[in-house]
Amino acid sequence: MSNLQALQHIDATRQKELIDRREISSLELTRYYIEQIEKKNQNLNAVVYEMFDEALHQVKEGKIFDGPFSGMPFLIKDLNSIKGHPATSGSEMLQNFTPTQDDEIVRRFREAGLVFLGKTNTTEFGFLPTTEPTLFGPTRNPWNTTLSAGGSSGGAAAAVASGMIPFAHASDGGGSIRIPASACGLFGFKPSRGVLPYSMYMNHLSVNHAVTRSVRDSAGLLDVLKGGTSYELYPTLDQSSSFSSSLEKPTQKLRIAYSSDFGGQVEIDQDTRQALNQTVQLLRGLGHEVVEMDPPIDFSNFTKHFMNIWLAAGSVIIDHLGKASGEEPSEKNLEPLSFNVLKEGEKLTAFTYEESRVLIQLEVQKYLSMFREFDVLLSPVMNTTPKTLGSFQSDDIHSMHTTMMEYCSFTQIANVSGQPSMSVPLHWTDEGLPVGMQFTGQIGDDADLFKLASQLENAQPWFHQYKAL
Template sequence: MDPFVSLDATAQAELVRRREATPLELVDAAIARIERLNPTLNAVVQTQFDQARERARGTLPPGPFTGVPFLLQDLLTAQEGHPLTHGSRFGKDYIPDQDSELVKRHRRSGLVVLGKSNTPEMGLLPTTEGELHGPCRNPWDTSRSPGGSSGGAAAAVASGMVPFAHATDSGGSIRIPAAACGLFGLKPTRGRNPMGGDIADAVHWLVTEHALTRSVRDSAALLDVTCGADAGTPYQAPAKARPYTQEVNTPPGRLRIRVAVRNPMGAAIHPECLAAIHSAARLLEDLGHHVDEGSLEVPGDDAVGQHFITVWTAGVVFSIDAMAERLGRSPEASHFEPFTWALYQYGLDQGLSAYLRASAELQRHSRAALRHFDDVDVWLMPTLNELAPPLGTFSSPPGEPMAPLLRAGAFASHCPMANITGLPAMSLPLHWSPDGLPVGVQFMGRFGDEATLFRLAAQLEAARPWAQRRPAVFG
């Protein structure tokens, strides 16, 4: 039997510190799980097993995660000597010649990278079904999507391949797969983690990187070792008061929590997603918090979606053009999936003036939204408006390449606000449907205040544990 499969990263690292396990034993066990489960899930699309074993045999840094196996998403985060495709056929030959700053910090913490996780092309959809890597499957129901863009990471962690994995978020891509796969997913404050490297912040200030984890303490401990500005960063989050691992062990006190259920797009919300919110609200009241209902609407809300798309598609143009420059060849429609190419063309058509106006309007919207925290500590809302969808839900119908965009907006309409405003937000698996599918709920905190979110998350994890739940496909 595998003695490590049910342990989170913190517990695995503790075994190494106590000399009850070696890094190589942890790595070999994780490799065996990947080889056994990945043919079913397609969560890992590039392996580095020989290098991982060599690193595990060597002298690892004495960090908080010495010897713990880890996956990087095949998106944004550069790793020297290993392909970084961004899930695109166009980028499949790109091999970075240096590690990004985040990867350097991962390595300094003692982590051992086993490979890259599946992602949709350019990370653009809330599902992981790209043409280059093929569809990734949800371990709870393999006919369903694990979400996206960090769907491969979520499937790998939920199935027990690795205890946690790197993930990215430009419009919900950490929180969406966390909700679909029954995991904890925190999107940190803008600027909390470094974005430096040869790719940098490809979608202006919407993107944040962190991880998908089984436990709250793993997320906190990893953020402790990765957070902080890197050289030349254009923005950074307020300094933390103390280590996040201390926040996990600190009671949150009596918080003022406001529930926002209204869908910004007016789309219907699945009854189980509503049930998850109502159940979470009752639990919060039982824990002593003040809970009421409200709305996150601000003047001009009806135009925010358009401004977000303008900035977001400008990021698509930048990303593809930057990739083309690195590869020394021009992008063509045949190199990309129809949805990606349609977004690229749309972004080109917007022009610089539209981009600058949209950026200014989103900044104005952010300032207005922050006033919602004048008398509230944390907002509670759905992570998703639906359960994990069947594979193929976000396919482009013939002649309608942009159709997945509206579908994605209705699916995860509560997620982009945290990216627009830069606020920290997290999804917690506090509810399961009668059919056994996880249903996440989302909490959004004040700018720079991951501390309150970690305190609350740890309290909820203790009150309604989820780690003992196992999907149909598990290590």
């Protein structure tokens, strides 16, 4: 391929087609994206660990799996383990920790034929909707480098949006795929519970996937990742159909509810409200029935119990990773917020935790009742456009939690309910900042969400926006 810069204007699926047709080699592609990381990362701080020599060696020697994405460069979020490479989770406590085996999701990415170029920045232990760990420093938003790239998969999102990599691993325990996708103008899909193995931590709230520039890249990746393990707490959903194939089928008329503020329980800024209203008109123009309706949920009650589950899970995560690494968690090797999470989580009684687990499910049951009437719920992803770096600096858990919920009120519910939910980059503000719209479907209806996303992508394309970067 004579003009490698043209790669910035095509998605990963198309780049793989060029490899298969021998119009470009995997080695050329790997070298190109290494150059992009070297060129752009100093400004954005998205990639915190490089694996360039290993990647080049694997490609030259043919030591990559012959999978659907064989030869495509990729980045792994630094919450997950790659055999023989540091896994810091953005924490000083783990800066010398080197796992001896791949995580399950990393193994699946590897068997898909992906070539790992490195690991991306994340907030410490993935706790926050921004990516500003003390260990590596902040990841900057490629649309405005004074702003947050979102979190906790902010490094992945900044890398993909800026063209350092065609797509990248991300994970979501409360919005950590969808929030940075919205902040950086990407497509971010959180699958239903039961499509992929869920983390045993976070009360099975967290799931892995990716951030991508196109809908078909996300669907294609999920096709090669899907499936449970030998033991899953929740049933594995039917995996017989292809998400990629679903994109070729016509989208049926959907009954879509939309809400801007959960009945006055949360607030959104003017840019976000305008984007939501424009999305409603777009959907109606595509023939869908769109009705304003607020979900039947007591949001303050939901957030109270989510907080307790988050504290308990966060405390266990820190303790377990400390034991795995041989490091004792302390004020010296943890950020103040994480240290406070550890201590507050340790104080929670079994009664308080179990009460929150039950009561949050009761809130979610009420919320799910609306899906008897509607196929999809539309809302913003975030309450505002991306915040300025440094906005999440409080060491106090409760004030930080309030700040988080005021910033991203709409994302956590789908993690508790297990529903598929996606951020679609349909709008940019007059200042050039992306505003993602969130679409949440019924459990197991991932293919229908992908079809809707593809319809929206065709009706209001966004790929041209990346030319500005």
